[in-house]
Amino acid sequence: xxxxxxxxxxxxxxxxxxxxxxxxxxxxxxxxxxxxxxxxxxxxxxxxxxxxxxxxxxxxxxxxxxxxxxxxxxxxxxxxxxxxxxxxxxxxxxxxxxxxxxxxxxxxxxxxxxxxxxxxxxxxxxxxxxxxxxxxxxxxxxxxxxxxxxxxxxxxxxxxxxxxxxxxxxxxxxxxxxxxxxxxxxxxxxxxxxxxxxxxxxxxxxxxxxxxxxxxxxxxxxxxxxxxxxxxxxxxxxxxxxxxxxxxxxxxxxxxxxxxxxxxx
Amino acid sequence: xxxxxxxxxxxxxxxxxxxxxxxxxxxxxxxxxxxxxxxxxxxxxxxxxxxxxxxxxxxxxxxxxxxxxxxxxxxxxxxxxxxxxxxxxxxxxxxxxxxxxxxxxxxxxxxxxxxxxxxxxxxxxxxxxxxxxxxxxxxxxxxxxxxxxxxxxxxxxxxxxxxxxxxxxxxxxxxxxxxxxxxxxxxxxxxxxxxxxxxxxxxxxxxxxxxxxxxxxxxxxxxxxxxxxxxxxxxxxxxxxxxxxxxxxxxxxxxxxxxxxxxxxxxxxxxxxxxxxxxxxxxxxxxxxxxxxxxxxxxxxxxxxxxxxxxxxxxxxxxxxxxxxxxxxxxxxxxxxxxxxxxxxxxxxxxxxxxxxxxxxxxxxxxxxxxxxxxxxxxxxxxxxxxxxxxxxxxxxxxxxxxxxxxxxxxxxxxxxxxxxxxxxxxxxxxxxxxxxxxxxxxxxxxxxxxxxxxxxxxxxxxxxxxxxxxxxxxxxxxxxxxxxxxxxxxxxxxxxxxxxxxxxxxxxxxxxxxxxxxxxxxxxxxxxxxxxxxxxxxxxxxxxxxxxxxxxxxxxxxxxx
Numbered sequence: 001x002x003x004x005x006x007x008x009x010x011x012x013x014x015x016x017x018x019x020x021x022x023x024x025x026x027x028x029x030x031x032x033x034x035x036x037x038x039x040x041x042x043x044x045x046x047x048x049x050x051x052x053x054x055x056x057x058x059x060x061x062x063x064x065x066x067x068x069x070x071x072x073x074x075x076x077x078x079x080x081x082x083x084x085x086x087x088x089x090x091x092x093x094x095x096x097x098x099x100x101x102x103x104x105x106x107x108x109x110x111x112x113x114x115x116x117x118x119x120x121x122x123x124x125x126x127x128x129x130x131x132x133x134x135x136x137x138x139x140x141x142x143x144x145x146x147x148x149x150x151x152x153x154x155x156x157x158x159x160x161x162x163x164x165x166x167x168x169x170x171x172x173x174x175x176x177x178x179x180x181x182x183x184x185x186x187x188x189x190x191x192x193x194x195x196x197x198x199x200x201x202x203x204x205x206x207x208x209x210x211x212x213x214x215x216x217x218x219x220x221x222x223x224x225x226x227x228x229x230x231x232x233x234x235x236x237x238x239x240x241x242x243x244x245x246x247x248x249x250x251x252x253x254x255x256x257x258x259x260x261x262x263x264x265x
Numbered sequence: 266x267x268x269x270x271x272x273x274x275x276x277x278x279x280x281x282x283x284x285x286x287x288x289x290x291x292x293x294x295x296x297x298x299x300x301x302x303x304x305x306x307x308x309x310x311x312x313x314x315x316x317x318x319x320x321x322x323x324x325x326x327x328x329x330x331x332x333x334x335x336x337x338x339x340x341x342x343x344x345x346x347x348x349x350x351x352x353x354x355x356x357x358x359x360x361x362x363x364x365x366x367x368x369x370x371x372x373x374x375x376x377x378x379x380x381x382x383x384x385x386x387x388x389x390x391x392x393x394x395x396x397x398x399x400x401x402x403x404x405x406x407x408x409x410x411x412x413x414x415x416x417x418x419x420x421x422x423x424x425x426x427x428x429x430x431x432x433x434x435x436x437x438x439x440x441x442x443x444x445x446x447x448x449x450x451x452x453x454x455x456x457x458x459x460x461x462x463x464x465x466x467x468x469x470x471x472x473x474x475x476x477x478x479x480x481x482x483x484x485x486x487x488x489x490x491x492x493x494x495x496x497x498x499x500x501x502x503x504x505x506x507x508x509x510x511x512x513x514x515x516x517x518x519x520x521x522x523x524x525x526x527x528x529x530x531x532x533x534x535x536x537x538x539x540x541x542x543x544x545x546x547x548x549x550x551x552x553x554x555x556x557x558x559x560x561x562x563x564x565x566x567x568x569x570x571x572x573x574x575x576x577x578x579x580x581x582x583x584x585x586x587x588x589x590x591x592x593x594x595x596x597x598x599x600x601x602x603x604x605x606x607x608x609x610x611x612x613x614x615x616x617x618x619x620x621x622x623x624x625x626x627x628x629x630x631x632x633x634x635x636x637x638x639x640x641x642x643x644x645x646x647x648x649x650x651x652x653x654x655x656x657x658x659x660x661x662x663x664x665x666x667x668x669x670x671x672x673x674x675x676x677x678x679x680x681x682x683x684x685x686x687x688x689x690x691x692x693x694x695x696x697x698x699x700x701x702x703x704x705x706x707x708x709x710x711x712x713x714x715x716x717x718x719x720x721x722x723x724x725x726x727x728x729x730x731x732x733x734x735x736x737x738x739x740x741x742x743x744x745x746x747x748x749x750x751x752x753x754x755x756x757x758x759x760x761x762x763x764x765x766x767x768x769x770x771x772x773x774x775x776x777x778x779x780x781x782x783x784x785x786x787x788x789x790x791x792x793x794x795x796x797x798x799x800x801x802x803x804x805x806x807x808x809x810x811x812x813x814x815x816x817x818x819x820x821x822x823x824x825x826x827x
Contacts, residue, residue: 014743022812067812069808070812176823179822182820185812204824
């Protein structure tokens with residue numbers, strides 16, 4: 001946490017209080033053409049472009065949110081989805097406090113490959129908070145309800161196993177873009193969220209309660225600086241709470257594979 | 266820097282030679298100009314030796330009969346020669362671009378043709394010939410070696426082939442006994458020596474050093490790291506043994522330059538005479554008596570260090586003052602009973618820095634007499650001069666408009682310096698560095714001072730000002746009365762209890778990445794650390810609350826059933 005303030009004040013005015021500056025690095029991973037770059041550009045610049053541009057390597061954008069006493073900087077790292085960029089995964093995963101896994105709601109195969117992405121990212125950075133995001137909800141909405149129900153159900157189970165909040169969004173129609181990053185921040189600092197969950201199949205899902213909390217939920221003192229920063233520190237630093245509250249599913253990514261392989265075939 | 270290296274090589278070479286010749290003779294321990302001036306016989310003997318050596322060296326190059334005769338001269342005749350040499354100023358040609366003419370004037374006596382030496386990278390055949398004709402500068406053997414960069418061209422086209430030397434490495438002396446002609450050009454030599462003096466001076470400049478901590482615990486409070494604290498604490502213990510004053514290295518670079526040859530001696534001497542250190546007044550008297558007629562020294566920096574109480578300056582009147590009227594720096598350190606006559610100051614029009622520390626003689630009357638002449642005074646250091654009171658300080662404040670830094674710190678008679686001094690300085694000057702350690706200033710005085718001059722203040726030393734309370738410094742900082750403050754010393758302010766604003770100010774400066782050093786005693790450091798932790802915890806809590814509110818706000822892109 002850094003501190004930052006306006007530089008000049010009028011003569012003999014009271015000096016301003018010091019602002020807290022919070023820097024959060026977020027990695028975006030997922031298959032090619034699921035809309036990682038679109039999501040990032042939409043969130044930072046509020047622009048949506050229908051044209052597809054392939055990301056070569058890694059994209060990087062920053063967004064600053066100014067509150068009264070606090071300044072939050074979201075640094076977004078977007079990794080190219082093509083398999084040749086897999087060796088750049090550390091760029092997006094290592095050092096990120098939150099990793100967003102994206103899949104295309106209209107292409108079940110992209111959801112399936114989340115397993116691979118999750119396993120690899122987890123191996124690089126064990127402490128980052130995962131968030132599962134389904135994109136292109138505007139297209140998904142027009143598809144038949146049978147398919148919608150099926151995908152929603154599977155996605156919910158994935159998020160259960162990953163212990164990750166699940167959010168369906170649309171960059172084209174501007175649905176739940178802000179929420180993704182707010183939930184990321186809230187999970188990171190263990191803030192109390194009062195937003196209503198949306199968990200009816202067919203609606204853009206927004207499920208976050210009981211997900212991604214296990215790392216901190218034992219420490220009740222959420223004002224303690226150290227607790228908050230533990231999440232942000234590198235993966236070599238393990239928190240004590242992890243050992244006490246470990247679920248077997250979360251510990252082994254292999255479990256993810258074994259439990260879902262038969263469902264899709 | 267190649268050039269500097271080469272240059273260093275050259276005089277080291279010469280110095281070693283001289284040293285070798287010295288080794289056969291009884292050694293003299295002290296070689297500083299300070300002693301030189303006082304022990305004339307000794308110095309002349311030494312110079313005789315040196316001269317002898319130079320002559321020996323020259324002999325190899327020139328067969329001039331006069332030079333050979335000199336070798337047989339008695340030391341007394343030499344002293345005459347020395348005096349005449351000192352009288353004649355080094356011949357510096359008027360403009361730097363005439364170096365070619367200058368070179369030719371050196372070799373002019375023996376060069377028959379109308380040619381001049383131009384520094385260049387080219388080579389031509391006839392050059393070697395010309396150098397042959399000029400045994401004074403370079404013997405033929407070395408000419409071939411160095412002809413890569415020395416060229417003779419006709420005077421008619423002086424600028425045609427003139428290329429500055431690019432590769433300074435080539436200036437090295439190949440032949441041990443001959444130095445490169447470039448070192449025979451007085452103006453170039455003058456520049457070299459001037460550069461040397463400037464670089465030595467810049468090494469001497471004091472940088473602001475953080476004061477050593479009082480105890481290990483204090484160090485721990487400051488650095489918040491055990492290793493670092495231990496290191497600093499052990500360093501602080503060792504430092505106490507060091508002597509605080511710098512003495513000129515008696516075998517220093519400049520002194521070595523004196524001994525290279527006659528020209529070097531002539532060029533170097535005025536530089537050496539600009540900056541003098543005396544440890545007793547008799548030596549100063551003797552120095553003036555010796556040098557006033559011969560060298561005409563223009564002293565710029567004068568330092569008296571630990572002069573004994575029994576000594577005094579013999580007032581030789583206008584002669585002495587004539588030597589001193591270019592004075593810029595005057596320092597009298599730890600000389601309790603020694604001071605320059607007040608009436609001398611009327612001719613010290615360039616005086617910028619005065620530092621008279623630990624002096625019992627200097628008083629208000631002295632300052633009142635002196636201050637009207639100190640129009641250019643920039644820095645005044647009167648640490649531990651306990652006889653000075655408000656009266657003297659007001660006199661200074663009224664007369665010295667350019668005053669930039671003043672130090673009145675003391676351990677005794679603190680009650681003699683009050684708000685009157687502080688306010689006078691604030692009103693009439695634009696001081697940036699203010700030292701009032703151990704004085705009787707109060708909150709009222711601080712407020713008044715800050716109102717007048719707070720914008721300029723950069724360094725503020727208020728150690729031991731027991732009357733200052735929570736109502737001045739913390740609030741003045743909190744309301745940004747000292748926007749450019751970078752050093753604040755607040756050790757042992759017993760009545761300072763609330764440091765909240767000081768910490769806020771510190772954090773604010775830090776967030777702007779502006780340097781700010783707050784020197785405080787153990788008690789205040791502890792208070793400040795506690796306050797800083799408290800403030801940070803408070804800020805964190807505030808941030809978390811703000812973020813919670815923000816996260817729960819509704820957004821424009823929230824889903825409403827389509």
